Amino acid sequence: MENKPKNIKGTQLKNMIIKRLYFDKALSCAELSTLFDKSIPSITKSVNELISEGFVVESGYAPSSGGRRPLLYSIKSDAMYILAVAMDQISTRIQLLDLSNQAVADSLTFDLRLKNNTEALETLIENINNYIAQSNIPKSKIAGIGMGMPGFVNVRQGINYSYLHTIGESLTEYISKKIGLPVYIDNDSSLIALAEQKFGIAKAQQNVMVINLGWGIGLGMIVNGEIFRGHNGFAGELSHIPILDDDTLCSCGKRGCLETVASMLVVAEKAIEGIQDGRSTSLKNTDNNPSKILGDAILEAAGNGDPFAIELLSDAGFKIGKALAILIHIMNPETIVLSGRGARAGKILMAPIQQALHQYCIPRLAESTQMLVSSLGFDAELIGTAALMMENFDKNAKGALNA
Amino acid sequence: MENKPKNIKGTQLKNMIIKRLYFDKALSCAELSTLFDKSIPSITKSVNELISEGFVVESGYAPSSGGRRPLLYSIKSDAMYILAVAMDQISTRIQLLDLSNQAVADSLTFDLRLKNNTEALETLIENINNYIAQSNIPKSKIAGIGMGMPGFVNVRQGINYSYLHTIGESLTEYISKKIGLPVYIDNDSSLIALAEQKFGIAKAQQNVMVINLGWGIGLGMIVNGEIFRGHNGFAGELSHIPILDDDTLCSCGKRGCLETVASMLVVAEKAIEGIQDGRSTSLKNTDNNPSKILGDAILEAAGNGDPFAIELLSDAGFKIGKALAILIHIMNPETIVLSGRGARAGKILMAPIQQALHQYCIPRLAESTQMLVSSLGFDAELIGTAALMMENFDKNAKGALNA
DNA sequence: GTACTTTTATAAAAATTTTAACAAGTACTC
DNA sequence: GAGTACTTGTTAAAATTTTTATAAAAGTAC
Numbered sequence: 022m023e024n025k026p027k028n029i030k031g032t033q034l035k036n037m038i039i040k041r042l043y044f045d046k047a048l049s050c051a052e053l054s055t056l057f058d059k060s061i062p063s064i065t066k067s068v069n070e071l072i073s074e075g076f077v078v079e080s081g082y083a084p085s086s087g088g089r090r091p092l093l094y095s096i097k098s099d100a101m102y103i104l105a106v107a108m109d110q111i112s113t114r115i116q117l118l119d120l121s122n123q124a125v126a127d128s129l130t131f132d133l134r135l136k137n138n139t140e141a142l143e144t145l146i147e148n149i150n151n152y153i154a155q156s157n158i159p160k161s162k163i164a165g166i167g168m169g170m171p172g173f174v175n176v177r178q179g180i181n182y183s184y185l186h187t188i189g190e191s192l193t194e195y196i197s198k199k200i201g202l203p204v205y206i207d208n209d210s211s212l213i214a215l216a217e218q219k220f221g222i223a224k225a226q227q228n229v230m231v232i233n234l235g236w237g238i239g240l241g242m243i244v245n246g247e248i249f250r251g252h253n254g255f256a257g258e259l260s261h262i263p264i265l266d267d268d269t270l271c272s273c274g275k276r277g278c279l280e281t282v283a284s285m286l287v288v289a290e291k292a293i294e295g296i297q298d299g300r301s302t303s304l305k306n307t308d309n310n311p312s313k314i315l316g317d318a319i320l321e322a323a324g325n326g327d328p329f330a331i332e333l334l335s336d337a338g339f340k341i342g343k344a345l346a347i348l349i350h351i352m353n354p355e356t357i358v359l360s361g362r363g364a365r366a367g368k369i370l371m372a373p374i375q376q377a378l379h380q381y382c383i384p385r386l387a388e389s390t391q392m393l394v395s396s397l398g399f400d401a402e403l404i405g406t407a408a409l410m411m412e413n414f415d416k417n418a419k420g421a422l423n424a
Numbered sequence: 425m426e427n428k429p430k431n432i433k434g435t436q437l438k439n440m441i442i443k444r445l446y447f448d449k450a451l452s453c454a455e456l457s458t459l460f461d462k463s464i465p466s467i468t469k470s471v472n473e474l475i476s477e478g479f480v481v482e483s484g485y486a487p488s489s490g491g492r493r494p495l496l497y498s499i500k501s502d503a504m505y506i507l508a509v510a511m512d513q514i515s516t517r518i519q520l521l522d523l524s525n526q527a528v529a530d531s532l533t534f535d536l537r538l539k540n541n542t543e544a545l546e547t548l549i550e551n552i553n554n555y556i557a558q559s560n561i562p563k564s565k566i567a568g569i570g571m572g573m574p575g576f577v578n579v580r581q582g583i584n585y586s587y588l589h590t591i592g593e594s595l596t597e598y599i600s601k602k603i604g605l606p607v608y609i610d611n612d613s614s615l616i617a618l619a620e621q622k623f624g625i626a627k628a629q630q631n632v633m634v635i636n637l638g639w640g641i642g643l644g645m646i647v648n649g650e651i652f653r654g655h656n657g658f659a660g661e662l663s664h665i666p667i668l669d670d671d672t673l674c675s676c677g678k679r680g681c682l683e684t685v686a687s688m689l690v691v692a693e694k695a696i697e698g699i700q701d702g703r704s705t706s707l708k709n710t711d712n713n714p715s716k717i718l719g720d721a722i723l724e725a726a727g728n729g730d731p732f733a734i735e736l737l738s739d740a741g742f743k744i745g746k747a748l749a750i751l752i753h754i755m756n757p758e759t760i761v762l763s764g765r766g767a768r769a770g771k772i773l774m775a776p777i778q779q780a781l782h783q784y785c786i787p788r789l790a791e792s793t794q795m796l797v798s799s800l801g802f803d804a805e806l807i808g809t810a811a812l813m814m815e816n817f818d819k820n821a822k823g824a825l826n827a
Numbered sequence: 828g829t830a831c832t833t834t835t836a837t838a839a840a841a842a843t844t845t846t847a848a849c850a851a852g853t854a855c856t857c
Numbered sequence: 858g859a860g861t862a863c864t865t866g867t868t869a870a871a872a873t874t875t876t877t878a879t880a881a882a883a884g885t886a887c
């Protein structure tokens with residue numbers, strides 16, 4: 022264990038290269054040179070060091086653009102690993118990913134209710150520690166833990182104001198101590214947006230709005246190529262903008278919120294009413310807990326052409342579309358992506374959303390924004406947490422493995 | 425005239441220092457060092473060169489923070505000048521400013537209708553050239569021209585899609601050739617926002633929404649400390665978001681737009697109706713051209729306590745407040761500023777706006793954003809254009825004077 | 828097929844930047 | 858009130874980076 026505190030800039034550059042190669046697959050020295058505004062010799066030196074350290078490998082030649090073909094370099098997928106933790110209100114999923122975002126161990130899903138659960142944090146830590154122990158990956162090869170969770174998350178301070186409270190130190194510090202790895206947290210919708218912008222359907226785009234169709238309606242915002250969180254981290258509260266003349270009371274205490282008509286929970290409740298009213302549908306109200314089972318059932322029924330299920334989703338979609346019209350006017354995004362666990366309803370929602378955009382959007386603006394459905398789907402949050410971890414890789418030298 | 429193409433990095437740093445001192449008044453070498461992530465000797469060298477070149481002066485000592493007092497450096501106000509051009513639909517204002525944003529020549533205001541006016545561009549250029557000639561400032565001491573204008577402006581390409589069309593080259597290139605100075609353009613509302621964030625009531629804040637109360641309702645957005653324009657430059661179209669159940673047709677072709685109830689033009693029209701209906705008011709409909717005269721008259725009458733005028737503004741204010749509630753949910757800004765020529769109605773508008781925020785905003789979000797009225801007022805756009813010019817000062821070496 | 832242009836890669840030279848050491852000024856503590 | 862700790866500013870040496878030059882590789886034009 023040599024201790025070389027010198028050459029901080031050099032390792033800084035090397036970490037930046039690792040980060041970049043994680044996101045960009047394969048790059049040449051010339052591309053890295055222009056990207057970081059460093060001379061080619063500097064880049065060459067760092068890349069060669071990274072190769073001898075086992076982080077980077079040559080990956081063939083790129084086609085020539087009229088001159089000598091550039092030699093490409095890629096990250097070595099198994100150079101290190103990332104522990105991705107994706108939480109929602111009800112359950113939590115853990116998975117070890119390599120630097121190609123490929124799973125290197127089976128995922129672990131376990132029930133973890135965040136609301137009014139003082140033991141949630143300890144359960145989480147225990148599960149993570151067990152998961153790491155059971156995997157065949159030594160802890161020293163894990164670069165860190167990325168976690169996505171609902172609620173109001175202060176990313177810089179590493180605190181979740183809504184859940185998993187700690188005293189005396191931040192949530193990330195606490196978990197980091199108990200597990201012995203660096204920890205980064207962010208809001209689930211923001212991470213889904215990050216996943217779509219880094220590895221999904223909106224890759225490399227600078228201004229992207231990602232709708233997280235879950236039990237509620239989340240919004241993750243990519244602004245100028247980065248996750249946007251607003252002044253206090255409250256940005257993207259799309260589900261509570263006033264959008265209806267309706268007087269239905271929302272859980273937030275206001276009336277007319279989007280959430281009162283367009284969330285999966287509300288759709289499920291309406292489905293139960295319809296079933297009780299004898300509507301013709303393949304849906305059945307079998308469970309006492311309406312939302313959980315019925316949500317998936319509605320998506321499936323709609324996919325199979327059930328008219329009642331389609332009607333329910335269309336109503337919700339039109340209201341979402343009205344909200345998106347507002348979002349387009351304010352943000353003028355390049356792309357809006359429908360993502361999250363409800364993304365498989367995307368195709369069905371698309372028609373009423375487009376209809377609403379026609380009605381509520383200035384044509385020139387509607388044309389400037391493309392509507393897309395995620396291809397990442399359920400994996401978006403996991404990949405987003407990994408991306409979060411790597412986003413911070415060049416921030417602190419701790420993030421890098423002690424090579 | 426020495427021609428030294430070498431040491432590009434050095435002049436780059438010097439331009440960055442000039443820019444920073446323009447925005448920040450007075451800084452020490454230590455502050456500049458941490459700001460630019462350069463060593464103190466590097467900064468000292470550049471600053472000393474700038475002093476001998478006449479751009480920077482020493483400006484006393486700052487109070488000690490527990491050690492030796494730092495020597496402060498400021499920009500020399502008369503080292504160079506900026507030509508600020510502020511346009512609206514009807515008239516254009518020109519003024520030469522020094523590096524303290526102080527006028528160094530009387531302003532020139534002249535009628536210049538942008539709509540359907542093929543001669544507008546030539547008139548503009550002629551007026552600018554005459555203005556420079558009549559001033560006592562040699563052209564070589566003018567660093568460049570900053571222009572704010574209504575319409576959809578593509579800042580990077582230097583084009584206004586709405587007005588002042590050119591063929592074969594960009595608007596900025598054309599004007600630049602005809603006048604012989606670098607030219608930068610941007611949307612008027614964006615520049616007002618920039619002025620508020622650099623020199624106004626929202627100084628140094630990272631996330632600021634600035635409402636440009638003019639004949640319409642503009643929105644200038646500061647996101648992560650920079651002007652935000654969206655994917656195609658259409659961001660901030662607040663005046664056409666669907667907000668009303670009302671079926672009044674808007675000029676944009678849609679129904680329910682904010683602009684149909686809250687713009688100064690609509691308020692003026694409603695005033696005329698009221699006068700004709702015999703409403704008790706000090707307002708008089710004396711002119712055939714309703715908007716221009718009446719707008720100012722309403723602001724003044726409301727200021728003097730005229731109940732009818734106050735009622736008109738309150739109605740508009742409440743609707744604006746509803747739109748701001750939506751804006752707060754999406755952007756979570758630190759501050760919203762009421763600015764532009766209608767800013768003097770700010771105090772009157774504030775009450776109904778706050779009322780709407782109470783009704784439509786999640787309390788925690790409403791509390792996170794402060795509502796302020798501009799102190800820059802009518803000068804905001806002029807100062808914003810100067811700031812635009814200096815924002816670009818370090819971008820290209822051309823911007824810097826050939827010292 | 829040869830010459831020319833374009834692009835990448837490497838090595839030595841030049842330039843710049845940072846580090847380190849020291850001097851000077853100020854506030855806080857005892 | 859003296860000592861200590863902390864901050865700024867200057868100079869010279871050390872380290873790093875970039876520039877320049879050169880070679881190699883690949884496409885394009887004649």
